Amino acid sequence: MNFDLISSKENPLFKEVRQLQATGSKGQKARLASGCALLEGIHLVQTWEGDPALKTLFTSELGLKNAEIVQAMYSHLELCPDTKVYQLDSALWDLLSDLVNAPHLAGLLDLPKSCLASPQSISTLAGDVVILDRIQDAGNVGSILRTAAAAGFTQVIALFGCAHLWSSKVLRAGMGAHRLLDLYEGWSNQQVLSAVTAPLLAATADAELDLFSIHKELIHPVAWVMGSEGQGVSEDLLAQAKSVSIPIDPRVESLNVSTAAAVCLFETMRVRLH
Incomplete structure (x- = not known):
């Protein structure tokens, strides 16, 4: 195997990749400017195996000694021969990935x-x-994306103020669900209210309407709104939505938002299957 070697942290491509990993709006700005996200780890690379959108792979000398990595790279190259592959100096790999002891494989998507x-x-x-x-x-957002894909909900809108959907942490928590979803990001409440055609159902702790009593609503397309951990669903969305609560033991104050999303989405799926 003979790949282009990157040995300096001043290498322009390496610097670009590092910018994609930045947290918050800095990383988001870099991802939107380049039109790329970084996939870290073998599982995410394998998820996009054979997809031409995965256009660049990175590994290291250590990575090339790992049979699973070599197999994943060759499988992808066989289907997408134009993919560029770079071998990073081992010292650079530690700067690139914050995954300790993870296999040395990453990709630009x-x-x-x-x-x-x-x-x-x-x-x-x-x-x-x-x-x-x-x-x-980010863990909650990635977890909800994974749940949405598993429950057959393929469209997800993240409003302003959400963790960025293509950040490294959300990608890792999503475990490859991103590939199955149509993701929309940076929307305002008003844009949601004008574009989404399905009725809004807002998961809230204190709603009188009970999730397990709304079979008729769940048979048809719905737009589930999951609110922030601290503030809940914003008032202007609540005003246009039907509030729905999940019955829980009164001694427990609330559910984690990703758990609440799982209950709501799988109840929707259950109703439609029966």
Whole structure:
């Protein structure tokens, strides 16, 4: 195997990759400017194996001694021979990845068009939708994306103030669910209210309407709104939504937002299967 070697942290491509990993709005700005996200670890690379959007791979000398990594790289190259592969100096790998002891494999992925499209360019979004309202914990956001994909909800909108959907932490928590979803990011409440055609159902702790009593509503397309851990669903969305609560033991104050999302989405799936 003979790949281009990157041995300096001043290498322009290496610097670009490091910018994609930045947290918060700095990383988001870099991802939108380049139209790319970084996939870290063998599982995420394997998820996009054979997809031309995975256009660049990175490994190291240590990575090339790992049979599973070599297999994943060759499988992808066989289907996408134009993929560029770079071997990083081992010292650089520690700067690139914050995954301790993880296999040395990463990739650059072209972001799908839905992520790069401005919300103004989308006049209507029909069918089931999951709307994330200012959920800031990356683990929760990734977990909800994974749940949405598992429950057959393929459209997810993240409003301003959410953890960025293509950040490293959300990608890792999503465990490859991103590939199965149409993801929309940076929307305002108003854009949701004008584009989403399904009725809004807001998961709230104190609603009188009980999740297990709304079979008729769940048979048809719905837009589930999951609110931030601290503030809940924003008032202007609540005003246009039907509030729904999950019955829980009164001694417990509330559920984690990703757990609440799982209960709501799988109850929707259950109703439709029966």
